[in-house]
Amino acid sequence: MRKVILMMSISLDGYFEGPNREIDWHLVDDELHRDFNDRLRVMGAFLSGRVTYQLMAGFWPTADEDPAASEPMADFAGIWRDMPKIVYSRTLERADWNTTIVREVVADDIQELKARPGGDLVVGGADLAETFLRLDLVDEYRIYVHPVLIGQGNPLFRDSDTLRSLRLVETQTFGNGVVLLRYERA
Structure with a gap:
């Protein structure tokens, strides 16, 4: 069964974005x-x-056409374009680049999606992450x-009455001082 993975960058004090949605500190x-x-x-x-979808769609579809784009940026542009995308939105009318629009996050629908063949599912975007966390749909962090x-700014983890035990499965330190902490459900 596929897993739902929450993959986010945060500051040491726990914010994924500043008070005006800025992420220039990443x-x-x-x-x-x-x-x-x-x-x-x-x-x-x-x-x-x-x-998140609109921010990504406004930049990544043609990012690899920019001669100033780094090799990793150009590589990600292709990854983003080709990857199936599901956008959860009550207002978005149309989406391109292999994208499906879904109006609501329904726990049973996510379980059905996890049961399909293929790679894991990665959750991105602040509001959607909060919804997946509230519904206890995240398998890996x-x-x-x-x-x-x-x-x-906006903290990744909001107040909750739920205790979730996790097991550390990986750490990685990068040259710029960023540290990856990877946890699974205990």
Whole structure:
């Protein structure tokens, strides 16, 4: 059975974006970008919310046409274009690039999606991640901790009454100081 993987970058103080949705503090160099690419190219689908999808769709479809694009950026452009995408949105009317629009996150539908053949499913986007966490649909966490304190913003993990035990299965330190923490359900 496929897994639902939450893959996000956060600051050391736990924020995935600043108070105005800024992510310019992310320390994504070629080494880290290659790691993202290697992990994402084997996925079965990208699951995102409307905002994340529109940000990605506004840049990645043609990013590899820019002569200034780094090799990892050009590589990811192809990965993103070719990967099946599911966008959860109540308002989005149309989406391109191998994308399906779904109106609601329904736990039974996610279990059915996990039972299909193919690679794992990666969740991206703040609001969608919060929904998947609230519905206890995340099987694995891949958290990239960036060595910055931004002081305020949107935390990845909101207050919850639920205790979830996890098991550390991998750590990796990158040259820029980013640390990957990979956990599975205990």
